[in-house]
Amino acid sequence: METELKNTPTTAAETQSMADNTGEQTMGGKAVPEVKMQAEDLNLWYGDTQALHSINLEMYAREVTALIGPSGCGKSTFLRCLNRMNDLIPQVRLEGRVSLDGEDIYDHSVDVVQLRTFVGMVFQKPNPFPKSIYENIAYAPRLHGTGTSRSELDDLVESSLKRAGLWNEVADRLDTPGTELSGGQQQRLCIARAIAVNPEVILMDEPASALDPLATATVEELIHELKDNYTIVIVTHNLQQAARVAGYTAFFHMGKVVEYNDTDTLFTNPREQRTEDYITGRFG
Amino acid sequence: MQRRLTGSASDPRIRARYRRETRFKAYTVTALFVAFAIIVAFFADIISQGYTAFWRTEIQVTLDYNERAERIGRFAINEDLREIVSRGAVRGIPLEIRNNPELAGTTHERWVPVYSRIDQYFKGKEALPPELEQQVLQLKEAGVIRSTFNWAFFTAGDSKLPELAGIFSAAVGSIFVLFVTLMFAFPIGVLSAIYLEEFAPDNKLTQAIEVNINNLAAVPSIIFGLLGLAVFINTFGVPRSSALVGGLTLGLMTLPIIIISTRAALRAVPDPIRLGAFAMGCSRWQVVRDHVLPLSLPGILTGTIIGLAQAMGETAPLIIVGMIAYIPEAPSSIFESATVLPAQVFTWASEPRKAFMEKTAAGIIVLLAILLTLNATAVLLRRKFERRW
Ligand SMILES: Nc1ncnc2c1ncn2[C@@H]1O[C@H](COP(=O)(O)OP(=O)(O)OP(=O)(O)O)[C@@H](O)[C@H]1O
Numbered sequence: 001m002e003t004e005l006k007n008t009p010t011t012a013a014e015t016q017s018m019a020d021n022t023g024e025q026t027m028g029g030k031a032v033p034e035v036k037m038q039a040e041d042l043n044l045w046y047g048d049t050q051a052l053h054s055i056n057l058e059m060y061a062r063e064v065t066a067l068i069g070p071s072g073c074g075k076s077t078f079l080r081c082l083n084r085m086n087d088l089i090p091q092v093r094l095e096g097r098v099s100l101d102g103e104d105i106y107d108h109s110v111d112v113v114q115l116r117t118f119v120g121m122v123f124q125k126p127n128p129f130p131k132s133i134y135e136n137i138a139y140a141p142r143l144h145g146t147g148t149s150r151s152e153l154d155d156l157v158e159s160s161l162k163r164a165g166l167w168n169e170v171a172d173r174l175d176t177p178g179t180e181l182s183g184g185q186q187q188r189l190c191i192a193r194a195i196a197v198n199p200e201v202i203l204m205d206e207p208a209s210a211l212d213p214l215a216t217a218t219v220e221e222l223i224h225e226l227k228d229n230y231t232i233v234i235v236t237h238n239l240q241q242a243a244r245v246a247g248y249t250a251f252f253h254m255g256k257v258v259e260y261n262d263t264d265t266l267f268t269n270p271r272e273q274r275t276e277d278y279i280t281g282r283f284g
Numbered sequence: 285m286q287r288r289l290t291g292s293a294s295d296p297r298i299r300a301r302y303r304r305e306t307r308f309k310a311y312t313v314t315a316l317f318v319a320f321a322i323i324v325a326f327f328a329d330i331i332s333q334g335y336t337a338f339w340r341t342e343i344q345v346t347l348d349y350n351e352r353a354e355r356i357g358r359f360a361i362n363e364d365l366r367e368i369v370s371r372g373a374v375r376g377i378p379l380e381i382r383n384n385p386e387l388a389g390t391t392h393e394r395w396v397p398v399y400s401r402i403d404q405y406f407k408g409k410e411a412l413p414p415e416l417e418q419q420v421l422q423l424k425e426a427g428v429i430r431s432t433f434n435w436a437f438f439t440a441g442d443s444k445l446p447e448l449a450g451i452f453s454a455a456v457g458s459i460f461v462l463f464v465t466l467m468f469a470f471p472i473g474v475l476s477a478i479y480l481e482e483f484a485p486d487n488k489l490t491q492a493i494e495v496n497i498n499n500l501a502a503v504p505s506i507i508f509g510l511l512g513l514a515v516f517i518n519t520f521g522v523p524r525s526s527a528l529v530g531g532l533t534l535g536l537m538t539l540p541i542i543i544i545s546t547r548a549a550l551r552a553v554p555d556p557i558r559l560g561a562f563a564m565g566c567s568r569w570q571v572v573r574d575h576v577l578p579l580s581l582p583g584i585l586t587g588t589i590i591g592l593a594q595a596m597g598e599t600a601p602l603i604i605v606g607m608i609a610y611i612p613e614a615p616s617s618i619f620e621s622a623t624v625l626p627a628q629v630f631t632w633a634s635e636p637r638k639a640f641m642e643k644t645a646a647g648i649i650v651l652l653a654i655l656l657t658l659n660a661t662a663v664l665l666r667r668k669f670e671r672r673w
């Protein structure tokens with residue numbers, strides 16, 4: 001387990017079985033969910049301004065964790081810490097620990113490129129590559145050598161599109177550019193693209209905020225289905241959405257996690273006044 | 285009903301406003317007209333001066349490969365035509381006979397070019413002494429003088445005889461020079477731009493480099509000639525006047541243009557595409573190779589073509605590295621002495637003989653045609669592949 005990130009990617013079956021082995025333990029009769037990713041005392045600075053203040057957060061395997069909070073509170077920043085996309089931003093400084101299955105992802109021996117095949121990401125604005133639908137999905141597996149033969153790739157493209165619920169809509173035009181799809185379809189293509197790499201965690205930064213209500217509903221449904229196989233962390237401004245899709249919700253405010261609980265409790269019975277103010281729309 | 289929207293025409297302030305508007309518009313239209321008129325006048329002048337160079341006057345003569353012609357070609361022509369036939373047309377006869385002794389003693393009917401003076405006379409550009417004029421007019425009557433398309437202008441090199449001078453050697457020189465420029469400036473320019481745009485940290489050093497590159501693009505081209513002379517010829521011993529030194533010198537000049545346009549093309553690729561690729565686990569090089577470069581290639585090529593077009597029309601730096609030279613034979617390698625099209629135009633323009641005037645203008649026409657083609661290619665390329673995100 002400890003060397004997982006440094007090795008070549010494992011197959012779906014292997015990772016699945018590994019996950020099963022470490023499976024859910026029971027503690028005092030109550031099921032304690034398995035921790036997939038964990039942030040411990042995480043601080044982050046953009047230059048001199050601190051954007052995250054000692055964040056402690058556990059994200060559970062095969063659960064959807066929603067990050068909510070007012071604009072600028074550091075949700076996206078935190079999300080980017082989980083697959084080290086912040087590395088791309090100059091002047092970012094980070095302290096603390098983020099782990100995937102207990103392994104520190106900021107350890108100097110970790111290969112960032114490898115990490116990102118375990119932790120995929122879907123962005124706010126759909127950003128398919130300006131290539132064909134097929135290429136959008138086949139690109140990364142081919143690059144990482146997980147799919148090599150044409151038939152292997154064909155299968156992968158089909159299964160990824162099916163999982164993303166897009167197969168029926170695009171099966172007959174896989175060679176048209178991904179950029180020619182509708183916004184909602186593009187976003188599902190991006191999700192399919194992320195799935196094709198066979199990640200264990202999928203990060204989503206407001207994945208539905210650029211979509212109309214119908215497309216949003218489709219994407220939400222998809223997230224709901226994906227949760228059976230993947231650990232999902234989603235940033236959203238839409239509280240109903242968080243309530244609908246997430247098992248756990250963290251409320252961020254000014255770079256701190258104010259409250260973190262299972263979604264039902266957080267929405268119906270918040271501990272903190274600030275959380276209550278936020279979810280009842282008294283500030284935002 | 286009170287009408288509030290009409291009747292303002294009588295308001296003096298509004299009328300004054302309309303007047304000013306009309307006057308300003310008139311200024312702008314006039315400016316455009318002047319600019320356009322200058323361009324039209326320029327093209328009309330060049331074309332009217334130069335088009336005659338694409339035609340030449342020929343005379344049908346009997347070439348007699350007699351004994352005297354074995355030593356001096358002029359003796360192959362009838363005595364009274366020696367003033368009319370171009371010296372260059374018969375110059376090669378002794379060599380011809382030496383290479384093929386069977387020719388000795390034979391005669392041949394041939395169309396050969398006439399003296400430039402007579403050519404110019406038929407083009408209405410120069411007068412002839414009355415006697416000679418009489419003679420050529422009679423020959424014309426007899427049908428042994430004709431005007432044909434001047435293929436030689438495109439297939440021959442420079443010559444001291446205007447009726448034989450062509451642009452071929454200069455064109456070959458230009459191609460060699462541009463080839464060297466491209467080979468030198470394109471890889472270095474594109475790679476530098478990729479480094480600056482995709483890899484380099486944004487710090488004082490890279491900012492300084494950026495400012496310097498932008499300034500480099502504004503340096504007068506003759507300075508690059510001095511640099512080329514000092515570096516390539518004096519330090520590295522590259523042969524003077526060669527296409528190699530010319531191409532390298534122009535490469536120095538084209539480099540900033542390619543860097544700047546490549547950076548612009550790279551910057552036009554939206555960041556979400558890069559982020560998307562990074563999030564898929566691409567390394568930086570894979571992001572550049574698979575996503576950024578394919579999308580920016582048309583822009584890069586456009587910039588390169590524009591840079592090359594600019595290099596192609598450049599003369600000043602080439603004068604300094606010795607590329608203004610009399611080159612009758614096209615060079616066969618980049619190490620031989622060569623000249624380029626604009627330098628050829630320059631050489632002809634400084635010829636005192638009137639017959640070179642039309643050559644100058646024709647050279648300019650060819651140069652302009654090539655430059656327009658290059659620029660049109662660049663524009664088409666940009667149009668065709670222009671993307672909006
Ligand atoms: N690249 C950056 N450079 C400097 N500061 C940044 C950068 N990105 C974000 N910040 C700052 O960090 C803080 C948190 O930003 P972040 O984008 O994480 O907020 P957010 O919660 O995602 O907001 P939103 O809901 O509007 O997306 C903000 O104050 C922002 O100005």
Ligand SMILES: [Mg+2]
Binds near residue numbers: 077205235
């Ligand atoms: Mg955000």
